[in-house]
Amino acid sequence: MNPENIIRPMTEADLEQVLVIEHLCHRTPWSEAMFLNELANPLSRVDLLWRGNDLAGFLCAWRVCEELSILNVATAPNMRRSGVAHALLEQALYRNQQTGLECALLEVRLSNLAAIALYRSFGFCEVGRRQRYYSDGEDALVMQLVLTGHRF
Ligand SMILES: CC(C)(COP(=O)(O)OP(=O)(O)OC[C@H]1O[C@@H](n2cnc3c(N)ncnc32)[C@H](O)[C@@H]1OP(=O)(O)O)[C@@H](O)C(=O)NCCC(=O)NCCS
Numbered sequence: 745m746n747p748e749n750i751i752r753p754m755t756e757a758d759l760e761q762v763l764v765i766e767h768l769c770h771r772t773p774w775s776e777a778m779f780l781n782e783l784a785n786p787l788s789r790v791d792l793l794w795r796g797n798d799l800a801g802f803l804c805a806w807r808v809c810e811e812l813s814i815l816n817v818a819t820a821p822n823m824r825r826s827g828v829a830h831a832l833l834e835q836a837l838y839r840n841q842q843t844g845l846e847c848a849l850l851e852v853r854l855s856n857l858a859a860i861a862l863y864r865s866f867g868f869c870e871v872g873r874r875q876r877y878y879s880d881g882e883d884a885l886v887m888q889l890v891l892t893g894h895r896f
Pocket residue numbers: 769770801816817818819820823824825826827828829830831851852853856857858859861862863865
């Protein structure tokens with residue numbers, strides 16, 4: 745049985761472990777400096793999900809005006825399909841809904857079927873497409889979830 749999920753904000757002491765997951769999960773991973781910028785940015789929050797002593801995943805989102813912008817979500821490959829990203833996203837969406845945010849927005853690669861399925865499972869809908877958004881020329885889907893009145 746999995747140990748309980750513990751979700752808490754990232755600190756500088758977590759950087760090394762976060763970078764390991766980041767490099768395992770993304771084609772163009774964020775650097776150490778980029779995570780340090782997130783930690784210094786009052787609009788940003790990086791949540792970590794721990795199972796026992798193991799970092800299972802993280803989520804980075806910015807709160808801008810009435811909107812939550814989801815910038816980065818990643819689950820350690822050996823922990824996938826066990827509800828890590830779901831738990832992180834649910835907590836972030838619910839917390840921000842409770843404090844008055846109206847919607848959540850994100851960009852996702854057109855080919856990232858796992859992430860698109862994750863977002864759709866929360867009710868995110870496609871609201872646009874950004875041509876050649878990524879450095880390798882792939883398009884991004886823009887997805888939105890209206891938080892006002894949404895039931896989790
Ligand atoms: C996308 C990602 C974050 C999903 O993380 P995860 O912890 O494995 O996801 P969860 O276990 O919480 O899945 C929740 C739901 O999302 C959907 N889902 C997740 N992975 C899926 C996959 N590979 N195929 C289809 N649906 C998937 C399912 O609906 C799933 O519910 P279910 O398991 O009950 O069917 C993970 O695959 C990852 O880290 N990918 C690399 C980084 C990335 O692409 N991040 C997103 C950038 S926008």
